Amino acid sequence: MATVLVIGSGIAGLVAAIHASERHDVVVVTKDVLGQSNTRYAQGGIAGVMFDDDRVEDHIRDTLLAGAGLCDEDAVRVLCTEGPARIRELIDFGVSFDRDGADFAKGLEAAHSYPRVLHAGGDATGAAIETALVTTLAARAVPVLEHTFLRDLLVDHGAVHGALLQSTERGVFTIEADHVILATGGLGQLYPYTTNPSVATGDGAAAALRAGAVLADVEFVQFHPTALTLPGSFLVSEAVRGEGAVLRDAAGRRFMVGLHPDAELAPRDVVARGIAEAMAAQGGRPVTLDATSLGAERLAARFPGIDEQIRASGVDWSTTPVEVAPAAHYWMGGIATDLDGRTSVPGLFAVGEVARTGVHGANRLASNSLLEGAVFAARAVAAIDAERGGAQDHRPVLPPHTERIDLAPSGGQSDSAPSTITPFSREALHTVMWAHAGLVRDASGLRAAKQTLDGWARSTASSASAAESTRAAEDANLLLLARSVVAAALHRTESRGAHARDDFPLIDAAQAQPVAVSSAPVPHPTLPEDHPLVNGTVLAPC
Ligand code: SIN
DSSP states (O other): OOEEEEEOOSHHHHHHHHHHHTTSEEEEEOSSOTTOSTGGGOOSOEEOOOSTTOOHHHHHHHHHHHTTTOSOHHHHHHHHHHHHHHHHHHHHTTOOOOEETTEEOOBOOTTOSSOOEEOSTTTOHHHHHHHHHHHHHHHTTOOEEOSOEEEEEEEETTEEEEEEEEETTTEEEEEEOSEEEEOOOOOGGGSSSBSSOTTOSOHHHHHHHHTTOOEESTTOEEEEEEEESSTTOOBOOHHHHHTTOEEEOTTSOOGGGGTOTTGGGSOHHHHHHHHHHHHHHTTTOOEEEEOGGGOHHHHHHHOHHHHHHHHHTTOOTTTSOEEEEEEEEEESOEEEOOTTSBOSSTTEEEOGGGEEOSSSTTSOOTTOHHHHHHHHHHHHHHHHHHHHTTOOOOOOSSOTTOEEEEEOTTSOSOSSOOOOOOOOOHHHHHHHHHHHSSSSBOHHHHHHHHHHHHHHHHHHHHTOOTTOOHHHHHHHHHHHHHHHHHHHHHHOOSOBTTBOBSSSOSOOGGGOSOEEEEEOOOOOTTSOTTOTTTTSOBOOOO
16 A cells, blocks of 8 residues: 555546545545536537547547547557546546437537547536536545645655645645656636636646656647636637537638538647637627527527526627637646656656546647546556556657657756846736737747746746745746747757748648657745754655
């Protein structure tokens, strides 16, 4: 029996905790309340081969095609082959997927050759999964620390052996563990428009980078084509287009028809960029999603959550097209892992959106993310079991031909004369990332972003203090990841999947390999190395 610390409580964290609780002492730490995570907001569903006339090989092919030549084929094979068993396990845990008579209801989303997306509560799939998993976890009496923030990972002799945490109730404290599983989600809060909740500040990836772990594919940020143009960028699921809704510009023209043979159901990056171009051509005005052909009854029954949200904004979308625009939605990159969630640092596992398993490549296929969380969380726990049983051999986290970037820990030396830059703030970071590292990039914008971000990193590193708030720690995490995204985006001089460069508009076959980002191990910039608790208190799990 080992002690396993799971950080994060979306599908990946909860599945890992449930599996680990069968044989190990587990503690779950989560930044907000247990049910709050990106998973909770997932609408479209979970993809998997659950129908007799669908084939695992077709799911694999669709995933590889969406990934634009950058997927790890072994990882994709694992995902699509083991996915159905994990979906059946979710059903055992209490998830009730929508039915069409005796069969599951079929959902179609972009770039799937078969309508293999299962959904629950119409458009409330994530909430249904989260609720079932929270209930299952509670029944196993696994200790959970809510409102607890990951400040840093504890590293000794190059291995992770716990985490430095912070909560209002306990202050700063540590939990030691034989294995730490990071399931902390993505980094949508790097951008001003995101479908992600406020907790998505990349804390796990940033802590892993500081602990010496390698990240990869970080330049690939997926922008969902259709978010409401209201504060909070509420997601309007791709499944709405799967049911027949179309996109129109200000003149009422279906602009996607001329851009891709699959029109509105082209891969997500293609549709998002198509919308951005249409918006630019009409002075920045949003395009509209026209779902009027579906009718009021169908919209309310199939998409109750979206229907409620749109109607609350004063639009009757059964008669009037609704304004939409792209928003940051999902990070394909993350902490590089092998097929079992192992990172490059012993003792540290990563699962779900925070991990780069290689299943998404340059562009994630719709509804593969919940599946990835469940499949690789279960595998990580199985790997822990195998390691406890003495198994040693595992493959490297990245292929040998990976390109490598070393990030200077706190901005490095300035390579140009110091310029006057706007003082750091979350809003200023958003402005830089949206303008220069968003849907379309180029060298001059990325270089300008790099200079600003490095300048901020130098100035914030010297003003750090242990007393700083979790907000300041989140900002430090976002800044570190922004520097990683920009460095990798500068390095990748081609357009591939979600990474589009105006100055290199074509895919370059010679760049069909991941770019890895690493940094020398450093303590958290807001916690001095001699902080008494770093080597001090060990909290027994409550
Ligand atoms: C959606 O419902 O459009 C989102 C599904 C996903 O991100 O896979």
